Amino acid sequence: MYKPVSDMGLKNDFPIFKKNKKLVYLDSAATSLKPQVVIDKITDYYQNYSANVFRGVYRISEKATYEFEETRKIVAKFINAQDVNEIIFTRNTTEALNLVAYSLGKKIVGKHDEVASTIIEHHSNFVPWQVLCFELGAVFKFIDIDKKGYLLEDLEKFISNKTKILALCHVSNVLGTINPLKQIIKKVKKINPNIIIVVDGAQSFSHIKIDVKDLDCDFFAFSSHKSLGPTGVGVLWGKKEKLEIMKPFLYGGEMIDEVTFEKSSFKRSPYKFEAGTPSIGEVIAFKEAIKYIDYIGVDKIREHEKTLVHRSINLLNNEFKNKITIFGPDNVEDRGGVIAFNFDKYHPHDIAAVLDTMDIAVRAGHHCAMPLHKRLEITATVRASFYLYNNQRDLERLVNGLKKVERILK
Ligand SMILES: Cc1ncc(COP(=O)(O)O)c(C=O)c1O
Incomplete structure (x- = not known):
């Protein structure tokens, strides 16, 4: 178990959150947000x-x-x-x-x-x-x-x-x-x-x-x-x-x-x-x-991402037991801050579209890795990716968002 890392409190450094107070940005693997500096x-x-x-x-x-x-x-x-x-x-x-x-x-x-x-x-x-x-x-x-x-x-x-x-x-x-x-x-x-x-x-x-x-x-x-x-x-x-x-x-x-x-x-x-x-x-x-x-420290960022990945895997598996498939290694030590998953029978694009209605930004598709998806015998996944400005609250919002996805798409 990783020690809880408190909210790094960095959102204030990223002006995008001032105008988009409810934004949960989980697509940093595509591109990160930019700090004011x-x-x-x-x-x-x-x-x-x-x-x-x-x-x-x-x-x-x-x-x-x-x-x-x-x-x-x-x-x-x-x-x-x-x-x-x-x-x-x-x-x-x-x-x-x-x-x-x-x-x-x-x-x-x-x-x-x-x-x-x-x-x-x-x-x-x-x-x-x-x-x-x-x-x-x-x-x-x-x-x-x-x-x-x-x-x-x-x-x-x-x-x-x-x-x-x-x-x-x-x-x-x-x-x-x-x-x-x-x-x-x-x-x-x-x-x-x-x-x-x-x-x-x-x-x-x-x-x-x-x-x-x-x-x-x-x-x-x-x-x-x-x-x-x-x-x-x-x-x-x-x-x-x-x-x-x-x-x-x-x-x-x-x-x-x-x-x-x-x-x-x-x-x-x-x-x-x-x-x-x-x-x-x-x-x-x-x-x-x-x-x-x-200034923040790469090692600290790494620990923070590990904690977020560890917690999100646990949260998602606990909440959605047999409905969710998370791809990649189980051991958080061997994972970066990225989680790709499939959720029940719902299409990743539909999931991402419903999450967007709640200001939760995730990526859906093949993520420019078609050979890998073919190898996994799937066509698409939902991807949540974390960075230093994400926190526990973002994970909870993702889980609540997926509950709404279930209600809407069922
Ligand atoms: C592993 C990996 N390699 C290469 C790229 C391409 O990066 P860029 O679009 O900045 O050229 C990406 C972008 O998502 C990536 O995730």
């Missing part, structure tokens, strides 16, 4: 120094460049990157993963080589590899799960010395499963020391302490918008020596060293991967999100 920072940029970065020799552009680069430093420190130039800003996790598939995958994967992923991936970490393999004539394999939603341990079945890349998530956005990355990476590198490990950290960044050096992966991708920051900003961290051999992803302004009629040369990482004007204000404001998270 983040909104203020982005507003400050647009109001006071909204110039482009890198190109201006005037003060407001220099200020924008400074603030932009400060975010890179803060991100690097937060995930224990060894070099600030290993932090590449993209639009989102999806773009970060595609960047690796195009810039490295196309270079190192050949015909009849293999690329492995897992059956629990979000489409963002499945489709780019599937397409890559299709285009190159390589073999796409995916690691299966057991009944409880853990990845199978006999990795030798899926990984060999032909496997060039393993792309896997840290935390499943449906099952909540936390993959024991360190162990998996160690095991996989024993089978094939040259394999490239790409981690989709969209659901773990800011929920679990991330130390890329300790993990010993090659790439780690995540999105600002799922971690209190603005939309339009993703991060790809990559090992310096890997980034150096990679070709640019997009070509154009700001990423070149020199352009002549005959040929062009390119800057080094991270700039060779950041063509065109980035999401300046959004990147700048992302650091306020990280500072806020750091």
Whole structure:
């Protein structure tokens, strides 16, 4: 049993609750809410120094460049990157993963080589590899799960010395499963020391302490918008020596060293991967999100989510006994702050629509994980996902909401 964590009392920091007093927001796995400090920072940029970065020799552009680069430093420190130039800003996790598939995958994967992923991936970490393999004539394999939603341990079945890349998530956005990355990476590198490990950290960044050096992966991708920051900003961290051999992803302004009629040369990482004007204000404001998270403490956030997941599983199972199926591991230690479930015979979309009438926001559908749903022999689930601003009252509202769902849909 986890010690009760008192309401973190953070709702006041999130202005959305001022206008939507009854809102129970249980869709942070899709995107998180934004605290006032983040909104203020982005507003400050647009109001006071909204110039482009890198190109201006005037003060407001220099200020924008400074603030932009400060975010890179803060991100690097937060995930224990060894070099600030290993932090590449993209639009989102999806773009970060595609960047690796195009810039490295196309270079190192050949015909009849293999690329492995897992059956629990979000489409963002499945489709780019599937397409890559299709285009190159390589073999796409995916690691299966057991009944409880853990990845199978006999990795030798899926990984060999032909496997060039393993792309896997840290935390499943449906099952909540936390993959024991360190162990998996160690095991996989024993089978094939040259394999490239790409981690989709969209659901773990800011929920679990991330130390890329300790993990010993090659790439780690995540999105600002799922971690209190603005939309339009993703991060790809990559090992310096890997980034150096990679070709640019997009070509154009700001990423070149020199352009002549005959040929062009390119800057080094991270700039060779950041063509065109980035999401300046959004990147700048992302650091306020990280500072806020750091102030609260990732370990505290993790404990809070564990408590909420533990309590909600108990509450739902007690209230709705045989009517509810909760997917994913039973052990809360192995789960992130996500619960996907099916409720009686009701369709997830109907459940979500009725809950919305009570200002309870949950997600319904396949959550961009169709292969996983197919594997579970279902088409859709309801997903409630928690973050630092959720509390016990939200869980009670969800349970009461589901009672109303029963009354209405019966
Ligand atoms: C595990 C996982 N990976 C990748 C993504 C894609 O993130 P984005 O839409 O920010 O690119 C998501 C989004 O829900 C996710 O949950």
